[in-house]
Amino acid sequence: MMRDVLSTVGNLAVLLFAVTSMLSVGFAYSVRQILGPLRDLGALARALLANFVLVPLLALGILWLWPLDRPLEAGLILVAMSAGAPFLVKLTAVAQSEVSLSATLLVLLLPATVVYAPIVIPQVLPEAEVSAGALAVPLLLTMLLPLAAGLLAHNRWPALARRLAPIARHFSTVALVVLVLATTLANIPTITDLFTKGAIVPPLLVIAGGFVIGYLLGGKDRNAREVLGLGTAQRNISAATVMATQGFDAAETVVMVIATSLAGFALLFPIAGVLRKREPVATARTG
Template identity: 35%
Template sequence: MASVGLSLTPKEILLPFQNRRLLAASLLANFILVPLFAYLLLLFFPLGKGMATGLIIVSFAAGAPSLPKIAELTRGNVAYAVGLMALLMVATVVWLPLVIPFALPGIAVNPAATAYTLIIFMLIPLVACLGIRMRHEAFAKKVYPVMDAITNLSIVAIFVIFGIAFLSRLGDFFNAFTGTGAVVMAVIFVIGAWGIGYLTGGPVREERTVLGYGTGFRNVSAALLVVTANFTEPTIILMVLAITIFGVVICGIMVGVQYCRCLQADSPV
């Protein structure tokens, strides 16, 4: 979040608010339609309590930091991607502590602990670094490459650590129908979430593409913070990791295909 704050300006953050239709579609897709899609999946394909909890938490967590880079690779609207990323991140920090207790009835969730964790680890670093960027732009531009490298290394480390944890419990994950159903559910969820964003993104391809990946890639950092603040059941984390891994694989392939098409379009005939 620190590197994101150092890279943004208030003008970039406020950009999504200029197009009210696109703003409404972005919020509707990420915070209403994607969670509803998750509930529909659970209605038709019931999972164990832990797996279902993980799916619901991920469905409400929006704002992947990789969105601007994806927009750049796929020739999407980069300015919209930057503003959308910031908007969804802040909205997720506010929305998750409020909605999770109601979204998971019968499951003990501490809204205060959830809010505290998200504010400390996400909102405060974002706001503080936005302030630095506003007041000391030259310094922010110098520090940003270092913070960005640290962020990338941290993301890699998190994926390695949790990937090892995921693989160590792979047998449990694939255990009988529950595990197999969870894998299928994770794949369907990622594809469906991407489709929701793409279909609600409007007539402009550059914006449609950005919103598709904005819904397909969920905010795994926020989801994991909520999980660690409230739960100890390993299957919840396993489901979050499964959706993350399949999201990276599926959306990564789609980004690669679009990027190759863009290169072919640019190359002389």
């Protein structure tokens, strides 16, 4: 009973976090600041390569060296093939890097995941049934739509947007704390079991490797390296969860998705904290 309550609280926290995070970015930045970097075709290609080619290949290679039960492997593969998570906004803020660039990356990766996952995942996991519609609707409603609403407010009512931005950031922080606590408490037995079996190691390796891949492909600009590193490491757990519940019967698949999300929190926020200690980044770009 308590686990069901905690799971419900965690699901609501995910929704609140996604919406308020994207709203806060929209309130704080202009359309030009968000969409401007998309003109850099080389950076776009590197981001797509990192997230949809190299990280999935990394996950498959790790699972070849460290095999798990098939349902657990399926969960990790789903995570590796799902990019564009709203948590990137908070990670970027913690690292004191360029938040507008993290939103740009999300605008690129979210639609790409909706197109990519239903095509590629059945080739790697023939037992999977993945619907593009089931992926697109929650991503649109919880991430892209709030971002668009915030950008509209920034353009039409800039004074109001400036007042609302810190409020939205505060709510996103509270929602993140609730999410981590509720998810951890609801899954303590499962997490303990994964640690006992050593099954938590592959997710940690995928996350760490994703950061290295993104950082190395980020180009010469430090902001771009940090954002792409964090954005490539932080996978889209919401999309992976949708696919795990929709396309797989084994509960262990969802369990691995949840465990990987917790491993991401445990690993990436300290990394963002280390990045925060270097010299402050330059003012956000405007073109």
